[in-house]
Amino acid sequence: MAAFGLHEVLGDTLRNGRGLSRQIQPVLVAREQGSFRSSTGLQVTPEQGLHVECADVVVVCDIHLDQDESPQGRWREEIAWVHRHIAAGALVCSTCSGSVLLAEAGLLDGAEAASHWSMADLFRDRYPTVRFRPERILCDSGRAGQLITTGGASAWQDLALYLIARFCGAEEAARVARLFLLGDRGYGQLPFASMARPRQHSDAAISRIQAWLVDNYATPNPVSAMIERSGLSVRSFKRRFSAATGYTPVEYVQALRVEEAKQMLEREAVTIEEISASVGYEDPTFFRRLFKRRAGVTPAQYRQRNRIRGLPA
Structure with a gap:
């Protein structure tokens, strides 16, 4: 799940990003704080509920939506929470199908948006004013860079690097990319490797x-x-x-x-x-x-x- 991957990768700036002028402290938020199981059966334990009001960045992760299931009337509390944050100036992002919630909230009207390619029919039929871009990995969806949507299931990695570069700097993003092997891994680990540290010596x-x-x-x-x-x-x-x-x-x-x-x-x-x-x-x-x-x-x-x-x- 994107939520766990983002939590680990973004949190590395706090654990190991020494000397940074700014670090990222991720918090897993849900409507209720009690543990629940995701659509894939994985147990999720949120750290905080929707009472959180001071986040600088909100990331809506992928959501489960059956083909014959309508999003109408869903996520009312979550949508209200996102609206409060964007009104306060927070950066609001989505991974994969999480952009459906932003579209349902009306935040993507008239804007370009990325999502999982399987959401194309839903966007065409329910959100006709949204310019759906299934080929995009990361998309600036407007509001002067305040809305960012991303593509398929693994696009959370691109979002993670984007956020780290934006808030912590390009050098930190490059360090994290090498550490977690983020990016195109078709060539193996060598492109991510740095020069081995020379051994300590007394010569x-x-x-x-x-x-x-x-x-x-x-x-x-x-x-x-x-x-x-x-x-x-x-x-x-x-x-x-x-x-x-x-x-x-x-x-x-x-x-x-x-x-x-x-x-x-x-x-x-x-x-x-x-x-x-x-x-x-x-x-x-x-x-x-x-x-x-x-x-x-x-x-x-x-x-x-x-x-x-x-x-x-």
């Missing part, structure tokens, strides 16, 4: 080189420069560097460069060629091959899957 000469490399990884012939700055022989430097960090010098430089390239692909509207040159590779073809080997996808594919939805292109 002062290698530590100095690592510190220097943070700001100089794009320098030409970096391994030669590292060896020269260390004052060690080539053989001794390579042996000590590998023992201290767990990487060969070349692998370490490549990992740093690819990680920086990932950050640029996530946040900046620059060409692959510009990114390649910026991280130290004058040959963009070589850069693309290296990036795919380390990240599992091409730079273009990584950008497509990791640029946060809702942020400027």
Whole structure:
């Protein structure tokens, strides 16, 4: 269920988002606080009832509605609660079929809206003024960005990243995406992986080189420069560097460069060629091959899957 997924993912900003200027504290709300079973038989225990009046964000999760079942007259208390929140300036969102409740509330009249594709006939027949967009994953449904609807059952993941980016920043959204493997998972886990943290060590000469490399990884012939700055022989430097960090010098430089390239692909509207040159590779073809080997996808594919939805292109 979307409610549980959203609760866990959004709550990670509170548990592990240290240093954020803003964090998200999710609360599961229902008409009654007593435990009940969902349409799939899963037990749900709300944390609060509809007396909550101070939420900054309201997410209406997917609802169960049989094909021959009319939404007319349903969710009166929930609709009144949503109306109070949107009147107070809260951001109101829906996942999957939750947009039916927003449509029933009249909030989507004249606006575009996403929902599960199976809701197309219902929207056409009951909500003819709503411009139903079954192809959309995430849709700004108006009121100056105050209404957000999303598509099918797994679109809650896109909503989670959108909300984290909007309230906590793109960097936090990217961290959460990598942690929970959110996004297109067709290429496995490698596109979500970050550079493994070098092991702790006491080799002062290698530590100095690592510190220097943070700001100089794009320098030409970096391994030669590292060896020269260390004052060690080539053989001794390579042996000590590998023992201290767990990487060969070349692998370490490549990992740093690819990680920086990932950050640029996530946040900046620059060409692959510009990114390649910026991280130290004058040959963009070589850069693309290296990036795919380390990240599992091409730079273009990584950008497509990791640029946060809702942020400027």
